Amino acid sequence: MPLQQSSFHWRKVSENLLLIAVSITTYVRDVLKRSVTGMILIGYARVSTADQTSHLQLDALRQAGCRRIFEETASGAIRDRPQLREALEFLQPGDTLVVWKLDRLARSLAQLIEIVEALHKRGCGFHSLTEALDTTTARVRLIFHIFGALVEFERNIIRERTIAGLEAAKARGRRGGRPRALGEERLAAALALIHDGTLTIREIARQLNVSEATFYKHVLQPRRPDVAYTSNSDFKPDIAKP
Numbered sequence: 001m002p003l004q005q006s007s008f009h010w011r012k013v014s015e016n017l018l019l020i021a022v023s024i025t026t027y028v029r030d031v032l033k034r035s036v037t038g039m040i041l042i043g044y045a046r047v048s049t050a051d052q053t054s055h056l057q058l059d060a061l062r063q064a065g066c067r068r069i070f071e072e073t074a075s076g077a078i079r080d081r082p083q084l085r086e087a088l089e090f091l092q093p094g095d096t097l098v099v100w101k102l103d104r105l106a107r108s109l110a111q112l113i114e115i116v117e118a119l120h121k122r123g124c125g126f127h128s129l130t131e132a133l134d135t136t137t138a139r140v141r142l143i144f145h146i147f148g149a150l151v152e153f154e155r156n157i158i159r160e161r162t163i164a165g166l167e168a169a170k171a172r173g174r175r176g177g178r179p180r181a182l183g184e185e186r187l188a189a190a191l192a193l194i195h196d197g198t199l200t201i202r203e204i205a206r207q208l209n210v211s212e213a214t215f216y217k218h219v220l221q222p223r224r225p226d227v228a229y230t231s232n233s234d235f236k237p238d239i240a241k242p
Contacts, residue, residue: 043069093123
């Protein structure tokens with residue numbers, strides 16, 4: 001092996017060993033901090049687009065004492081964010097997830113409450129630097145409990161209004177769901193074309209812009225002259241006698 005190639009090879013080996021040493025040192029330091037203080041601070045930074053920068057968030061998280069920071073470029077409307085998922089999986093009981101602002105973690109109050117409650121069940125805390133909210137304190141825990149109750153109250157109100165609206169519509173003879181593919185006028189046109197006998201069923205369905213399956217759902221036995229052409233809602237089949 002030439003001297004130049006050998007030197008390049010050993011330089012790469014040295015760089016890899018250095019990275020491994022730094023990783024091991026960071027891991028050992030985190031373990032020791034957990035053993036002494038019982039907790040570490042884990043930061044999460046997010047920007048919506050690649051054009052934005054997270055320097056302000058990273059500086060604030062480092063200044064707050066975060067030992068590890070998970071950085072992500074993704075919209076807050078996306079619930080399944082890879083870096084957020086890794087940050088939540090990395091947390092151990094007693095650790096605290098730290099964000100620069102609340103909107104970096106969630107885009108709605110319901111989503112925020114959901115994440116904070118999941119952290120609380122695992123014995124982890126949550127801290128937002130800008131809003132000075134820290135769930136490791138009793139005051140903030142009470143605030144989030146109130147927020148959670150308000151979110152549940154809003155869900156119940158929406159559910160009750162939806163049920164009441166459906167019942168009122170049902171009382172007026174209206175049914176939910178998609179409208180019929182063949183209304184009364186189009187159904188009458190289909191029956192007229194069937195009686196005319198010029199077009200096939202496939203051609204009639206194509207003219208009405210529906211599939212043959214949909215056509216047969218609305219018009220029963222269209223080519224039998226001894227059966228009245230009627231819709232499914234009016235059709236009453238004969239009962240065979242024993």
